[in-house]
Amino acid sequence: MQFEWTADDKRFREELARFLDETLPADWDELSKEGPGSDAQAEFSKVFCRRLAERGWLTPHWPSAYGGRDATPWQHAVLSEEMWSRGEPRGPQYMNVNWIGPTIMEFGSDEQKALHLPAISEGRVLWCQGFSEPEAGSDLVALRTAAERDGDDYVINGTKIWTSYANHADYCFLLARTEPESKRHKGISVLLVPMNTPGIELREIPSVVGHRYFHEVFFTDARVPASCRLGPENEGWAVVSHALQYERVGAPRYARAARTLDRLADYARENGTLDDPTIQEKLGHARTMCEAARLLSYKVIDQRAKGLPPSADTNVARVAGTTVDRAVGELALEICGENALADGSFADANFRMSMTAGVAVGATEIQLNLIASRILRLPKE
Amino acid sequence: MDFDTSEEQQAVLDAVGVLLDRHAGPKRAIQLARELANEDANEDSNEGAHEDTYDHALDRALAEGGFNDIARSMSSLEAALVTEAVAKAGGRCAFATAALVAANLGDDPNDPHDSHGPIEGPIAIALRSEDGPVRFAAHAKHLLVISNAGNANSAGNNGNAHLIALEPGVIEPVSSNFGYPMGLVPNAMRRGGRALTQENARIIDWWRLALAAEATGTMQSALDVTVEYLSRRRQFGRTIGSFQAVQHRLAECFVQIEAARWLTYECAAQGAPREGAATVAAHALAAAARVFTETHQLSGAIGFTHEHDLHVWSMRLHALRTELGGVAGHRRAIAHSRWMGPQR
Numbered sequence: 001m002q003f004e005w006t007a008d009d010k011r012f013r014e015e016l017a018r019f020l021d022e023t024l025p026a027d028w029d030e031l032s033k034e035g036p037g038s039d040a041q042a043e044f045s046k047v048f049c050r051r052l053a054e055r056g057w058l059t060p061h062w063p064s065a066y067g068g069r070d071a072t073p074w075q076h077a078v079l080s081e082e083m084w085s086r087g088e089p090r091g092p093q094y095m096n097v098n099w100i101g102p103t104i105m106e107f108g109s110d111e112q113k114a115l116h117l118p119a120i121s122e123g124r125v126l127w128c129q130g131f132s133e134p135e136a137g138s139d140l141v142a143l144r145t146a147a148e149r150d151g152d153d154y155v156i157n158g159t160k161i162w163t164s165y166a167n168h169a170d171y172c173f174l175l176a177r178t179e180p181e182s183k184r185h186k187g188i189s190v191l192l193v194p195m196n197t198p199g200i201e202l203r204e205i206p207s208v209v210g211h212r213y214f215h216e217v218f219f220t221d222a223r224v225p226a227s228c229r230l231g232p233e234n235e236g237w238a239v240v241s242h243a244l245q246y247e248r249v250g251a252p253r254y255a256r257a258a259r260t261l262d263r264l265a266d267y268a269r270e271n272g273t274l275d276d277p278t279i280q281e282k283l284g285h286a287r288t289m290c291e292a293a294r295l296l297s298y299k300v301i302d303q304r305a306k307g308l309p310p311s312a313d314t315n316v317a318r319v320a321g322t323t324v325d326r327a328v329g330e331l332a333l334e335i336c337g338e339n340a341l342a343d344g345s346f347a348d349a350n351f352r353m354s355m356t357a358g359v360a361v362g363a364t365e366i367q368l369n370l371i372a373s374r375i376l377r378l379p380k381e
Numbered sequence: 382m383d384f385d386t387s388e389e390q391q392a393v394l395d396a397v398g399v400l401l402d403r404h405a406g407p408k409r410a411i412q413l414a415r416e417l418a419n420e421d422a423n424e425d426s427n428e429g430a431h432e433d434t435y436d437h438a439l440d441r442a443l444a445e446g447g448f449n450d451i452a453r454s455m456s457s458l459e460a461a462l463v464t465e466a467v468a469k470a471g472g473r474c475a476f477a478t479a480a481l482v483a484a485n486l487g488d489d490p491n492d493p494h495d496s497h498g499p500i501e502g503p504i505a506i507a508l509r510s511e512d513g514p515v516r517f518a519a520h521a522k523h524l525l526v527i528s529n530a531g532n533a534n535s536a537g538n539n540g541n542a543h544l545i546a547l548e549p550g551v552i553e554p555v556s557s558n559f560g561y562p563m564g565l566v567p568n569a570m571r572r573g574g575r576a577l578t579q580e581n582a583r584i585i586d587w588w589r590l591a592l593a594a595e596a597t598g599t600m601q602s603a604l605d606v607t608v609e610y611l612s613r614r615r616q617f618g619r620t621i622g623s624f625q626a627v628q629h630r631l632a633e634c635f636v637q638i639e640a641a642r643w644l645t646y647e648c649a650a651q652g653a654p655r656e657g658a659a660t661v662a663a664h665a666l667a668a669a670a671r672v673f674t675e676t677h678q679l680s681g682a683i684g685f686t687h688e689h690d691l692h693v694w695s696m697r698l699h700a701l702r703t704e705l706g707g708v709a710g711h712r713r714a715i716a717h718s719r720w721m722g723p724q725r
Binding site for chain 1: 382383384386387390443458519537610611612619620622625627628629631632633635636637639640642643646647650651657658659662663709710711712713714715716717719720722
């Protein structure tokens with residue numbers, strides 16, 4: 001057991017931080033307020049990711065065979081922390097590099113690899129994730145979107161919902177049922193669908209989270225060639241399970257929460273409230289939550305670095321990470337007071353980013369179910 | 382980074398596990414607390430009327446096994462691992478203070494000011510400003526007194542800690558429902574003694590880490606005994622532990638305990654840095670309150686009885702929470718250390 005970063009990892013973090021200080025524009029805070037899915041940030045991500053790619057920092061964790069540097073899961077974690085804590089300047093592209101690319105490496109045909117991997121590793125493509133449906137949220141395998149085989153094509157009909165980045169995406173990583181009448185995990189396939197396919201329509205779902213955050217994506221006789229299928233037909237669940245392994249702990253929400261907290265302490269100092277013991281206690285409490293989530297995430301990264309299969313420690317880390325994100329979001333409102341209330345204020349922007357934590361990418365209740373059954377081994381009914 | 386125990390660490394844990402199987406566990410804790418433990422009373426009859434409530438046999442076994450000095454022979458991380466294990470087994474002796482506080486008092490042979498040498502245990506630790514019951518004080522040979530300058534949690538705790546040698550019987554035992562043998566230490570008895578080379582603030586760092594390590598092991602056992610009970614207790618035709626409402630609360634406790642554990646290990650490995658020590662104490666002792674509340678709520682009436690093991694650990698959690706200014710103080714200490722100026 002030891003808790004030190006290697007000299008290489010430390011150097012990597014320092015270089016990355018310096019690069020970000022130099023590269024992010026002066027108005028980055030303003031620009032990043034609407035979150036990774038905003039028009040401004042999606043556009044910025046294309047420029048920024050290209051610059052990252054030039055330095056080998058867009059996909060350092062990819063194998064060298066695909067243009068990566070075989071960086072360790074720990075360096076991948078450093079990359080994620082530095083990016084996420086600064087409001088994710090990679091925009092939606094964090095998904096591409098974290099799990100879409102690696103899943104294509106694992107299951108893709110040579111043509112798919114040639115088409116998608118360079119575009120991802122050069123930072124010139126945006127993706128969205130077509131998983132949730134109106135009747136399949138936490139219970140993802142209830143999905144009904146159908147992709148019916150018609151000669152060399154699939155014809156897609158159905159609706160996806162809550163799809164972030166759909167308005168900017170060039171491709172959708174889509175889950176659809178390719179075996180009619182199939183149930184649950186069976187009969188699902190993954191399709192890599194160009195978003196300009198005729199028959200795809202979008203509707204923005206206005207929300208309190210932010211501009212263009214949620215979308216509904218309608219597929220009406222959308223026809224794609226069968227060569228868009230990733231992995232074997234009807235065995236898409238295995239593909240997506242593999243894909244989600246890469247996302248084990250999700251975004252390092254604790255890193256952004258910790259940075260926000262430091263800024264809240266600055267705010268409190270400037271406004272003369274940092275001497276208030278109650279404020280100190282609240283900041284201190286939130287800091288413990290950041291640190292708890294950090295270490296619980298590191299435990300999962302350690303398992304990944306050792307090549308161990310995913311465990312329920314992932315669920316533990318997720319609970320801690322989403323809890324601190326929301327807690328700091330709420331604390332920001334409290335500390336900033338009335339100044340939090342105007343759209344676009346620091347506290348408002350932070351609150352918007354935090355409020356979907358624990359709902360997005362697997363509800364907290366699902367994580368708790370898994371901890372109860374897999375770790376505590378509590379009985380089923 | 383490496384989150385697996387090394388072979389050496391596992392050997393230490395195995396060794397202390399054997400010792401704890403023999404000398405600790407809930408039955409022994411209950412016996413010591415409730416039945417005046419006849420065997421030990423006879424064995425240690427020369428050590429006073431209240432020896433029964435302190436586990437001298439365990440204390441001796443840990444000392445003879447070299448565990449008290451493990452922070453020096455190995456590192457404070459191993460000391461934290463053993464402290465957690467002793468707490469998990471419900472050990473009724475002042476091991477945490479010996480292994481994580483006294484062992485780190487800085488007896489540097491090259492430091493001419495540092496001449497105290499090993500301190501004979503058991504050692505109790507107390508704040509100068511308080512005047513109530515102190516864990517293990519009635520059985521301690523030494524009292525380590527920390528001056529908190531009116532606020533245990535301000536970062537500016539300059540001045541040195543003091544060590545007071547205690548004559549047998551000078552500290553009056555006090556009966557307590559909170560799971561540890563205690564002695565009443567009036568404020569006047571916290572004066573004087575020999576100044577140590579260590580600053581108060583530095584000892585507070587180690588004390589915070591020790592509290593967190595104890596809380597972690599204690600919480601884990603409180604949760605374990607609750608999970609075990611709820612996995613077999615049936616009501617409404619099913620096991621209570623199969624209700625999702627119950628499972629979620631236990632799972633949330635687990636998340637808190639698991640965080641306390643890793644924060645403790647990291648802080649120990651880093652030598653109890655100021656902010657890290659305040660962080661782990663603040664987290665672990667806030668979690669302790671929650672674990673108490675949830676384990677008792679979910680265990681129902683049996684959980685409050687001496688016939689069920691939960692109280693062995695649960696009541697101790699609140700004793701740990703009262704020490705050293707409590708959770709609010711630990712949280713303020715984080716703020717002072719991280720955000721409030723040069724004291725960090």
